[in-house]
Amino acid sequence: MPLPVVTAINVASPCPMCPLSPRRTLSEGVPRSRRRTRRSKGVCRPRPALLQQLKQQRDKLKQYQKRITQQLEREREIARQLLRDGKKERAKLLLKKKRYREQLLDKTENQITSLETMVQSIEFTQIEMKVVEGLQIGNECLKKMHQVMSIEEVERILEETQEAVEYQRQIDELLAGSFTQEDEEAILEELNAITQEQIELPEVPSEPLPEKKPEKVPREAKPRQVELVAAS
Numbered sequence: 218m219p220l221p222v223v224t225a226i227n228v229a230s231p232c233p234m235c236p237l238s239p240r241r242t243l244s245e246g247v248p249r250s251r252r253r254t255r256r257s258k259g260v261c262r263p264r265p266a267l268l269q270q271l272k273q274q275r276d277k278l279k280q281y282q283k284r285i286t287q288q289l290e291r292e293r294e295i296a297r298q299l300l301r302d303g304k305k306e307r308a309k310l311l312l313k314k315k316r317y318r319e320q321l322l323d324k325t326e327n328q329i330t331s332l333e334t335m336v337q338s339i340e341f342t343q344i345e346m347k348v349v350e351g352l353q354i355g356n357e358c359l360k361k362m363h364q365v366m367s368i369e370e371v372e373r374i375l376e377e378t379q380e381a382v383e384y385q386r387q388i389d390e391l392l393a394g395s396f397t398q399e400d401e402e403a404i405l406e407e408l409n410a411i412t413q414e415q416i417e418l419p420e421v422p423s424e425p426l427p428e429k430k431p432e433k434v435p436r437e438a439k440p441r442q443v444e445l446v447a448a449s
Contacts, residue, residue, distance in 0.1 A: 235432055256325050268336065268339050268340070269337070271332055271335050271336050271339070272330055272336055275329055275332040275333060277338065278325050278328055278329045278332070279329060280327060282322060282326065282329065285318055285321065285325070286322065286417045288318065289318055289319065289322075292311055292314065292315045292318075294409065296308045296311045296312050296315070297312060299311065332388075
């Protein structure tokens, strides 16, 4: 059985987003002084279609490898039967054919290993890129949190000055559009809950409370005085 045709895949094909990739442009043939230099702002990324093609070729080679292995076992049994029947030349020819298939099987194994290495490298590169993008998003979030959540800036909001009012307006503009309708409702609900707590708490008196003087307890009469009163 002939080796299946494996579509050639140029992994190092020029990427339209990579400034180092060799490519022909419409500016070729134009004097250098009249060319417009353009810098690519993107990052060279592995294409999903390329990764899918590599996986498909790998799976096809694995299927071919399994089929060849089964045929080799069958041909070995046939060669034994031919030797028992005294057909040595036909058995020798069949073993030559079997040997050729084994060589193709070795080449297939090498191709499968190469394709799996490519697939793993591309997938690992994609994971690295996702991690870098996640770090960038995290840094942006931290910057915004530092702009809004520092203690000094919260104290500035509490101050009744024109500068604090202007700062509060800037914070409102910064947060505008960052919340959904559900977020706005949750914020209002929390604000109403805090307001209700302030209403239920007793007011703190602004003046100091008067000191309460202890009441005087009358002393009991002495027994001698009681006896004199009784005798008179």
